[in-house]
Amino acid sequence: MPSNAYFAELQPDPFLRRCVAWSGIVLVIAGIAAIATLPLSLSARMAAALTWCLASAWELWRIGAGWADCRAVRIFGDGEIRVRGGGDEWVRARLLPGSVLLRRWAWIRVRREDGPVFA
Numbered sequence: 001m002p003s004n005a006y007f008a009e010l011q012p013d014p015f016l017r018r019c020v021a022w023s024g025i026v027l028v029i030a031g032i033a034a035i036a037t038l039p040l041s042l043s044a045r046m047a048a049a050l051t052w053c054l055a056s057a058w059e060l061w062r063i064g065a066g067w068a069d070c071r072a073v074r075i076f077g078d079g080e081i082r083v084r085g086g087g088d089e090w091v092r093a094r095l096l097p098g099s100v101l102l103r104r105w106a107w108i109r110v111r112r113e114d115g116p117v118f119a
Contacts, residue, residue, distance in 0.1 A: 006077040010106070017067055021060065028056040066118020073108065083112055 035048045072084040073093075082090040096109040096117065111117045 007074045010073045010075070010108070012067070012070065012072075016105075020063070024056065024060045024063070028053060028060075031056065063119070066116060069112070069116055070110070070118055073110065081110065083110060085112075 031052045032049050035045055035052060038045055038048070040048070069085050070083050071086065071088070074082045074084075074090065076082075081093045081095055083093045084090050092113040093110045094113075096111055098107075098109045098119075100107045107119055109117065109119045
């Protein structure tokens, strides 16, 4: 009988998570600066900047909420994926398109069995 008990456990690096969050904030500021240079009326630029800030804040909030729900990821030999949430329980998950795996870094998009998507 083959053994599928093998798994690799990946734990997110808090420093890299902070880097992603700070890069998001820097890109929000860069977007506002780019909007400020557009040849539009002041009210149109302000509306565009507000829309940019709201969309960016929503996306950063979604990323942060996903991170709060993922303390570790286990990938089993048979392809099964489980995610350890905030309550230290392991929940089944599915790998999504858009994941990037490099030699020492990874950006993994996962959907938990109970619905939330995070990276």
